[in-house]
Amino acid sequence: MRHTSDPYCIWIAEVIMQQTRINQGLPYYLNFIEAFPNVFSLASASENEVLNKWQGLGYYNRARNLQKAARYIVEQLGGEMPRDYEGLIGLKGVGKYTAAAIASFCYGEPVAAVDGNVSRVIARLFGVEEPINKSAGTKQIDALAGELLDRRDPGTHNQAMIDFGAMVCVPVSPLCRECPLSNHCVAYGSGRVDQFPVKIPKKKPVDRWIWFYIIICNGETLITRRGTDKIWKSLYQFPAEESEIPLSETGMMDRVTSLFQPLSPPALSLKKISPEIKHQLTHRTIYARFIHMEAEKWPVTLPSGWIKISLGQLDDFPVPRLINRYMESFNF
Numbered sequence: 001m002r003h004t005s006d007p008y009c010i011w012i013a014e015v016i017m018q019q020t021r022i023n024q025g026l027p028y029y030l031n032f033i034e035a036f037p038n039v040f041s042l043a044s045a046s047e048n049e050v051l052n053k054w055q056g057l058g059y060y061n062r063a064r065n066l067q068k069a070a071r072y073i074v075e076q077l078g079g080e081m082p083r084d085y086e087g088l089i090g091l092k093g094v095g096k097y098t099a100a101a102i103a104s105f106c107y108g109e110p111v112a113a114v115d116g117n118v119s120r121v122i123a124r125l126f127g128v129e130e131p132i133n134k135s136a137g138t139k140q141i142d143a144l145a146g147e148l149l150d151r152r153d154p155g156t157h158n159q160a161m162i163d164f165g166a167m168v169c170v171p172v173s174p175l176c177r178e179c180p181l182s183n184h185c186v187a188y189g190s191g192r193v194d195q196f197p198v199k200i201p202k203k204k205p206v207d208r209w210i211w212f213y214i215i216i217c218n219g220e221t222l223i224t225r226r227g228t229d230k231i232w233k234s235l236y237q238f239p240a241e242e243s244e245i246p247l248s249e250t251g252m253m254d255r256v257t258s259l260f261q262p263l264s265p266p267a268l269s270l271k272k273i274s275p276e277i278k279h280q281l282t283h284r285t286i287y288a289r290f291i292h293m294e295a296e297k298w299p300v301t302l303p304s305g306w307i308k309i310s311l312g313q314l315d316d317f318p319v320p321r322l323i324n325r326y327m328e329s330f331n332f
């Protein structure tokens, strides 16, 4: 995908690759580009269509931002991507790295593209003592990256730096003995390769327990849409209860029927409880269970915001990766 010079394709590829390895991200990229081959098709798609193609990648705000930026490009710029760093960085969700990558790869603009790979290389090469996840360290890395940049061919230079970090100066056990820069490398020369890059440890993720209730009646089930201020913003899910302390099977039937309040709940029978599934997000560790139940018949009215769909329609609604994986393993 890096063999293209189409700024739209590079933009999509860079956003997808921010969060995944190339072999995992490639099918998503191909699928996304097939569904939305240009900025016009992305701008005119519904949010659900875009999130569906993103399903499983996580970080759904990136997909939403891609679409907001696509709409801006179509409505305000006549469908033309900005052709320089300043214009690109003004797009929703486009950060310094992505703007520099597109500007240098597509337009030859002399700006250094600094991703995690490049930061690590520079931190080791120059022995940067400031944490690279704090602004003083970032500034130092950016300044050094700018000094190193080959201004005659910034696109090739940036690509080479990214590839060098991904293949030689890797996070664990870098290939220092074969490295052509070892004679100039502060970390290697001082025997402290394992101490660079310096990073401030991230906060420990918070534990959350979520039980999803898969209630089925005559080939239909219920889903709801999550709010906009929580994890998995605006994605769909089965009716669920969430807790900051472990949930227990004791009192579960009362709790699930209370989800229907103030309406009268249907008669429910328990069919199966999945094992606990641990799911790691950046700031949360989720412990989930899926509770399978059968309803004798649906209540005349459903709680506000609940949607009744056939099981065959489940694929039409973007859901969190945790639910998607469970549904795949369960073969709905």
Ligand code: SF4
Binding pocket: 121, 124, 125, 168, 169, 170, 174, 175, 176, 177, 179, 180, 181, 182, 185, 186, 187, 188, 193
């Ligand atoms: S010598 Fe080792 S740590 Fe230094 S740049 Fe080369 S691979 Fe990276």
